[in-house]
């Protein structure tokens with residue numbers, strides 16, 4: 105019988121020579137795993153490599169096999185000197201931007217292979233390191249990688265950023281643009297320009313980035329290269345003759361990309377003599393090292409042991425470690441102007457690392473860099489532990505996850521129906537579902553998640569403004585009458601792209617969702633339409649994209665941007681069970697939707713609520729006004745079961761007593777709402 109023991113191994117930074125008994129699993133984080141995979145794994149006699157199996161989170165070997173892997177954490181002086189010899193004029197910082205699934209991560213893999221940064225045939229989509237990214241095939245976090253590229257006998261230092269394509273993660277894209285001189289604008293030849301290609305293009309263009317159009321997936325049978333070329337020319341006014349045609353999957357023609365990068369993307373400005381200014385681009389938490397920062401050295405040189413100060417918090421730190429991501433952390437003696445790399449300053453919590461902050465030399469402080477706007481949560485949900493799960497356990501888990509996803513905002517909340525929980529804010533619905541998946545995947549936690557809600561704004565008569573993230577906090581009609589001046593709802597500008605034949609249906613969908621048309625452009629000789637509508641965010645998060653895809657047989661793509669607040673007739677609808685409000689289910693909505701939704705709600709909740717011993721009344725109410733009502737008859741206990749059929753007086757007495765008893769019950773009794781009723785009501789399906 106095999107008995108497995110569990111051994112934790114130190115992370116790369118503190119590991120020198122790693123030995124383990126392969127009788128047990130060794131848990132390793134992704135980077136350590138990759139380092140082990142690359143290092144030679146030998147058995148005791150040095151014969152190896154042994155049959156060791158690798159998976160991202162796990163390294164394990166056959167029973168009885170002993171082995172060791174050597175992980176080198178010293179500075180690779182050869183590499184450091186090679187990088188040092190490269191002048192800043194031969195640095196190129198660029199990102200790959202595209203619509204979802206147009207092949208950014210696949211192309212990144214090819215470029216990493218071409219430059220020898222990763223071995224050929226590595227695990228696909230190398231820069232998508234999170235499990236959830238691999239499983240869903242989407243990039244959630246922007247990833248940076250340094251590559252060395254030789255051309256005509258000269259070395260170039262390239263910094264590549266693989267950005268997420270999905271609109272929820274747009275903040276990641278704009279942050280990564282800040283350290284880039286240009287971008288590869290990737291277009292799938294079979295799909296052509298899509299909504300997010302347009303949005304990403306305008307973002308890059310507004311920042312003055314040099315764009316190189318790349319047509320990908322030319323290997324596909326249904327690739328339509330002329331259409332893609334025509335679209336980039338008419339839409340973006342980019343010279344289609346200079347577009348590069350590749351198949352990232354097969355590697356066809358990808359070798360022409362890097363020479364174009366070298367030729368067309370400008371080097372970062374050379375400010376090596378200036379005082380140090382590093383822009384904090386990203387941060388993440390490592391159990392062993394604490395907070396790791398991704399920095400862009402805008403001016404000067406940052407060295408190990410340097411004393412630095414944060415422009416934002418004025419806290420002082422010492423540089424404990426720094427280096428490049430190649431693709432894992434490779435320690436270096438210093439990072440120079442134009443370089444993008446990691447730094448460990450000994451920060452204990454992620455809240456110390458404010459993205460957009462400027463790090464400067466202590467005692468030589470200069471003007472801070474402009475920084476970034478923090479992305480605002482666009483959708484909120486209430487989350488509550490399911491029955492049998494401790495609040496404290498999940499609380500720790502959720503906070504751990506938030507450590508690595510700063511864009512998630514979290515606050516504790518209390519519900520009369522579901523107990524203690526959290527109100528969690530996300531950048532969008534995909535972001536919310538990715539986060540839930542991560543929770544379930546990484547911790548196996550089960551949660552009850554309430555319907556998504558958007559942040560409404562209340563303007564009070566005294567001029568103050570409040571953002572309402574929890575529908576329960578929305579002012580009641582009585583308070584509105586006396587104290588509220590205006591109620592506003594958040595809006596988005598939705599950009600949709602789809603074949604023209606669906607135009608009528610899509611316009612109807614937008615109008616039904618209280619949309620206002622902004623613009624309409626016909627592309628590809630009128631075959632493709634680019635439609636822009638102003639839509640309330642609450643409608644967008646209510647599966648607008650799902651409905652759009654359904655109408656267009658999956659051909660439509662959607663992108664959106666924040667369009668501020670607009671005055672609206674808003675009401676809070678509550679669900680009452682025997683007169684008691686179920687706070688976790690309250691929702692704010694437009695007045696015109698209230699009656700229909702109210703009727704749907706009470707019908708739906710009735711389906712999931714089991715009959716009680718007394719009559720149960722389910723109502724949808726706006727303030728004191730009831731808009732819909734359903735009744736569940738009392739569950740009748742058969743009090744006559746043991747009675748002889750002919751005993752009529754006794755029979756009537758028993759029934760009379762039962763009726764009386766129920767009356768009392770109704771007065772004092774509380775409806776027991778099982779958690780499955782909430783779960784069922786909030787989920788999309790029907791009861792079993």
Ligand SMILES: Nc1nc2c(ncn2[C@@H]2O[C@H](COP(=O)(O)OP(=O)(O)OP(=O)(O)O)[C@@H](O)[C@H]2O)c(=O)[nH]1
Pocket residue numbers: 202203204205206207208209210211229241242243244267268269270320321322323324350351352353354
């Ligand atoms: N046939 C073909 N498929 C490709 C090519 N490039 C990428 N793909 C496939 O397209 C799908 C999406 O590729 P990814 O590289 O994950 O796309 P992405 O743009 O990084 O996706 P997000 O990170 O979600 O935005 C994968 O199934 C790839 O295998 C190509 O040149 N030819």
